[in-house]
Amino acid sequence: MAFSNEQLERYSRHIILKEVGAKGQKKLLNSSVLIIGAGGLGAPAAMYLAAAGIGRIGIADADEVDLSNLQRQIIHATEDLGKAKVQSAKETMNRMNPDVTVDTYRTFVDSENITDLIKDYDFIIDGTDNFPAKFLINDACVMAGKPFSHAGIIRFKGQLMTYVPGQGPCYRCVFKNPPPKDAVPTCKQAGVIGAMGGVIGSLQAMEAIKYLLGVGDLLTGYLLTYDALKMEFRKIKLPKDTSGCAVCGDHPTITELIDYEQAECDMH
Amino acid sequence: MKLTVAGEVKEVQDGITIAELIVQEKVETPEYVTVSVNDEFAKSENFQTQVLQDGDTVEFLYFMGGGQ
Numbered sequence: 001m002a003f004s005n006e007q008l009e010r011y012s013r014h015i016i017l018k019e020v021g022a023k024g025q026k027k028l029l030n031s032s033v034l035i036i037g038a039g040g041l042g043a044p045a046a047m048y049l050a051a052a053g054i055g056r057i058g059i060a061d062a063d064e065v066d067l068s069n070l071q072r073q074i075i076h077a078t079e080d081l082g083k084a085k086v087q088s089a090k091e092t093m094n095r096m097n098p099d100v101t102v103d104t105y106r107t108f109v110d111s112e113n114i115t116d117l118i119k120d121y122d123f124i125i126d127g128t129d130n131f132p133a134k135f136l137i138n139d140a141c142v143m144a145g146k147p148f149s150h151a152g153i154i155r156f157k158g159q160l161m162t163y164v165p166g167q168g169p170c171y172r173c174v175f176k177n178p179p180p181k182d183a184v185p186t187c188k189q190a191g192v193i194g195a196m197g198g199v200i201g202s203l204q205a206m207e208a209i210k211y212l213l214g215v216g217d218l219l220t221g222y223l224l225t226y227d228a229l230k231m232e233f234r235k236i237k238l239p240k241d242t243s244g245c246a247v248c249g250d251h252p253t254i255t256e257l258i259d260y261e262q263a264e265c266d267m268h
Numbered sequence: 269m270k271l272t273v274a275g276e277v278k279e280v281q282d283g284i285t286i287a288e289l290i291v292q293e294k295v296e297t298p299e300y301v302t303v304s305v306n307d308e309f310a311k312s313e314n315f316q317t318q319v320l321q322d323g324d325t326v327e328f329l330y331f332m333g334g335g336q
Contacts, residue, residue: 039336063336073336129336152332159332173309174329179300184331192334223329235277236327239309 003047007099011053019023019215024193025053027100033214034058034121036109037138038085041077041151041204042127050093050100054212055095057093058121060105061085072194109133111257114140121177123208124148127201129188131178132260136164139257142248147211150220151206153192154185156228158200161219161238162207168221175244180261269322286315286326294327302329 003011004021014020014028033054035042038061049057062212063085065076073085080088082086086104093102105117109128114136124146126137133148139146141163150171151160163170182189209235210216223236269282273293280289286305289306303310304327310318320326 030292037336041335069336090291127335129334131333134333152334154334156323157332160332174302175331176302177299179331184297184300188334190334197335222324236329237303238306238329241308 007053007167008197010097010099014052019155020213024215025214027137028053028209028212029055030185031123032056032058032121033123033125033208034060034213035125036117036120036133037067037127037129038063038073038089039129040072040153040155040192040194041201043073043089044123044198044201044206045125045127045205046089047075047096048202049208050097050102052205052209053099054208055099055123056101056103057115058090058103059106060109061089061103061226062106063109072192072197074194074198093150094173103263109136111136111259115144116149118144118146121146123211125204125208127204128152131184134171135175135178135260136257139247139254142170142172143255143257149207151200151204153196153200154190156193156196157226158196158228159223159225160168160200160203161223162211164211164218167218169242170248172247172254173242173249174223174238176246193228194224196228198212200229271320271323272290272325274326274328282322284320286318286320287309289320289326290315290328293328296330303327304329319325 009126011025014025015022031054033049035046054084065080065083065085065088075092076088084106090102090104124141143166146165148160221238225234240250243250269336271278271280295301306325
């Protein structure tokens with residue numbers, strides 16, 4: 001596939017980079033990323049990945065655009081209120097870059113649908129806002145051998161890590177089981193500064209792009225934390241030994257996907 | 269003795285346990301924090317008894333659930 005003149009110009013700032021080049025840009029155009037959650041994290045991630053010319057981007061979310069979303073979910077605008085988030089996201093991405101095929105899944109992920117959803121994508125981005133979904137995405141990606149970026153944001157803080165099969169700990173290695181419902185506050189309960197999604201979601205897009213290009217060092221084996229009030233990033237090394245993990249360890253005890261709900265209180 | 273806690277060198281009393289350090293450091297939601305000591309996960313059931321040694325590196329890893 002040769003580049004059109006329009007593509008050469010559109011991606012010129014990528015193509016000029018020695019880590020990307022024409023070859024790398026083609027790789028991106030032939031790649032696919034699934035973004036689960038079209039919200040604070042998913043919005044900037046989706047926009048940068050669309051602009052970067054990721055050939056196929058899937059976006060999964062069951063919600064509609066609500067006024068309280070617009071303080072941070074920059075892929076949606078005031079005129080999108082009430083529209084399905086995946087539709088609003090698709091329209092923005094296609095306006096930005098018609099090269100990109102956007103597949104929309106108007107659903108919440110669960111143990112029934114996630115394996116099918118992730119199977120045709122090269123990289124997964126967790127942009128969800130709750131622990132049951134975060135553990136589900138982790139377990140499904142581990143079981144399917146898919147790389148993914150995990151992230152969380154709250155108040156003035158954010159953090160992310162990258163899982164690549166065989167290259168370091170998974171989310172469950174670090175956090176074991178979801179905390180009981182309401183034991184750890186969510187954005188809705190505690191608030192979040194809108195730009196935090198921009199910072200952390202963009203870092204997730206960056207991890208996806210690096211993975212797809214095969215360049216640089218990923219956040220495998222590290223948790224990157226960001227404290228905006230202290231204006232401090234920390235790259236925390238995670239323990240290497242994953243052998244005892246319930247899902248990615250040597251003798252996994254979790255071999256089926258779990259839909260954590262209210263009953264998660266008993267799980268920790 | 270000295271520990272490196274979340275990247276900062278701190279003077280703490282000898283024989284401090286992980287559970288005591290959690291209190292001293294005012295860790296948020298202490299029941300749900302993950303602790304690593306010298307690049308190994310500490311088991312939460314050992315927090316009360318596991319004594320830290322001079323020069324140990326301790327990290328607190330927190331659940332962060334938001335995103336939407």
